[in-house]
Amino acid sequence: MSATTRAVGQSGRRYLVERILQDKHMPHGLGRVYLALSDNQKYVLKKLSATRYAYLEPLYDDVRSSPYVRVAADAIPDESMFAYTYFRGHLLGFTDKDVPLSITKQILKDALRGIAALHHKDIVHTDIKPDNIMINWTEKNDGTIIIDRVQVADLEDSAYVPPDCDIIGRQVGNWMWRSPEAHASGAVQKPTDIFSFGIVCIYAITKHIIFAVTDEELNEGEEKLAVVLERQVSYFGDIEGMTGLLEHLKDNPWVGLYTLILQAFGKENRPMQPIERWEMLEPDFKDLVKRMTSMDPGRRLTAYEALAHPWFADVP
Structure with a gap:
């Protein structure tokens, strides 16, 4: 054609x-x-x-x-x-617009409703990222934007994964939005979508892709993925979360890698930068994201639990 x-x-x-x-x-x-x-x-x-x-x-x-x-x-x-x-655009580009917080919250809640609908059918999306969240909107003469529809898109890599099953042996998803267990090609289930969505939420609010790494940021011989993993541990790697992740990965060779990364913090004046200390985030949003991005898949909120979080309470 x-x-x-x-x-x-x-x-x-x-x-x-x-x-x-x-x-x-x-x-x-x-x-x-x-x-x-x-x-x-x-x-x-x-x-x-x-x-x-x-x-x-x-x-x-x-x-x-x-x-x-x-x-x-x-x-x-x-x-x-x-x-x-046809949709006018997606969340990755929509963040260029100057819109009220209420609009951003509506988009995120509707996208989360889509993830919840998939998970209700035991479908794991595996590739949650801003350009897979499609948006249709109307722009009035005074510049006011009305959101008409939000949909989670691109289900081509989605998979039916019943509760007693996992996706194993694949680095599913995009490296800038991927969960720690997916990086390690470990057991992937619905929580990997939730981790990715938590990173999407941070992007939507701050307009910053926290795991994007430029060539200028790399030391000689350093790979971008190494920086991403260090940031994951630094931002979200509390003791409970890291313990749970290592238990989840079992005998996966990445257990040693994550352990080394965790041990490196605190040395050579390299303090961690946990999300709890991010002053630019309001407390309710910070709490929501923290609970979606635990390094331990078993500690993350479900989609329905996230929808019930107080941060979304004022969104119809």
Whole structure:
């Protein structure tokens, strides 16, 4: 499929492809994303492998009832392609706007509702990050922004993980938002989504990606991942959390690495910088994020517990 191609969905809707939005240059156009029109409405078409397409069809049906999860609006089976409703943007770019705190809280709560809907079905997203939180909004003449819809998107790496199972042996997710157990390719369950979402919350409030590392910040021979791991321990590595993480990882070789990182703090005037001391965060928000980002997966809030936290109390 290429620009100016026409396609017909299962719904009977006819799509006119306008242009390519993203191309991963994979064989047969896999992963390619198109902007298309149908009846003057914009849609996003995405081509997948036949295997991934077949996997996602029932998963979408399982969470279709939630308005906070982005599922396909239509399908083009012959092309192994899904059609999605077009959104104006995502949280990664939206933070450039100067909006009241109430707007940011609404976006975060709606995104958390989407995560809760996935977890209710025993689905772990595995790749929670700001550009997977889609936002539609209306901007009035006076500059006021009204949030129309927020959805957790990009379920392609999601997996059904029942309570007695784990994802093991994969560094799931993006390295700037990834949980400590996911970095270690350890046992991953719903708490890994919660850790990632906690980092997203910090980003949304501070407009700073705390695990982004520039080349200028690196010492000679130092890798970015090493800095990320040190920051995780420094910000969130209290004794209870680190003990729980090491127990969770069991005989994983990363146990030694995290132990060395923890031991290095306190030496050579390298104090830790725990989130409790971050003066730029209000107490309720700080408490919420701390409880979502424990290094111990077993100590993190569930999605439903986080939704009930006082920081979200004033969000409808």
